[in-house]
Amino acid sequence: GAVVSQHPSRVICKSGTSVKIECRSLDFQATTMFWYRQFPKQSLMLMATSNEGSKATYEQGVEKDKFLINHASLTLSTLTVTSAHPEDSSFYICSASFEVTDTQYFGPGTRLTVL
Amino acid sequence: SQQGEEDPQALSIQEGENATMNCSYKTSINNLQWYRQNSGRGLVHLILIRSNEREKHSGRLRVTLDTSKKSSSLLITASRAADTASYFCATDTGGFKTIFGAGTRLFVKA
Numbered sequence: 001g002a003v004v005s006q007h008p009s010r011v012i013c014k015s016g017t018s019v020k021i022e023c024r025s026l027d028f029q030a031t032t033m034f035w036y037r038q039f040p041k042q043s044l045m046l047m048a049t050s051n052e053g054s055k056a057t058y059e060q061g062v063e064k065d066k067f068l069i070n071h072a073s074l075t076l077s078t079l080t081v082t083s084a085h086p087e088d089s090s091f092y093i094c095s096a097s098f099e100v101t102d103t104q105y106f107g108p109g110t111r112l113t114v115l
Numbered sequence: 116s117q118q119g120e121e122d123p124q125a126l127s128i129q130e131g132e133n134a135t136m137n138c139s140y141k142t143s144i145n146n147l148q149w150y151r152q153n154s155g156r157g158l159v160h161l162i163l164i165r166s167n168e169r170e171k172h173s174g175r176l177r178v179t180l181d182t183s184k185k186s187s188s189l190l191i192t193a194s195r196a197a198d199t200a201s202y203f204c205a206t207d208t209g210g211f212k213t214i215f216g217a218g219t220r221l222f223v224k225a
Binding site for chain 1: 150
């Protein structure tokens, strides 16, 4: 159990376009979902925390207008990278938590390449 | 900012040897977790150790936690080539916020 999926797994887009990444908890309801970014050979950096039905909480330095997060249901959160630029190229990973557990279950990640 | 620092940054060993990775952190924690990541893939949760625990085992994994030194170690015994991956510690300081360390890249030679 506790499977999290992400779609797409890879995306290549032109500079200036917007890209939407979906994160789904397949077999459980996730009150809280997290979005991370990971640059090559580096660690995961938390971008934002989203709770179902409320606005996401962004980490310092993360532009909320650039990285739009919507947690519309207990099984789906989306991250939209607006007006993407080459420096946004990265590996984006989501995770989801039950309400009362400490463990986060991670999705497989989405590789974004902006040309 | 990153809470955890791990050492070594990279570790290369022969199959069958043990691998030890260390993690240090800065602030008080509720728990500490270890994750594994194969290249270009998502994270796999390995083990969680709570702040009131000192040692935990799971198969070939052994994790220790020393809250007085703010450090943890992950030991993989009898390593296999398939253990080649990056290993991250992650700390939960409360409020559902998990902060990851820089990671150790382990390479196990067959």
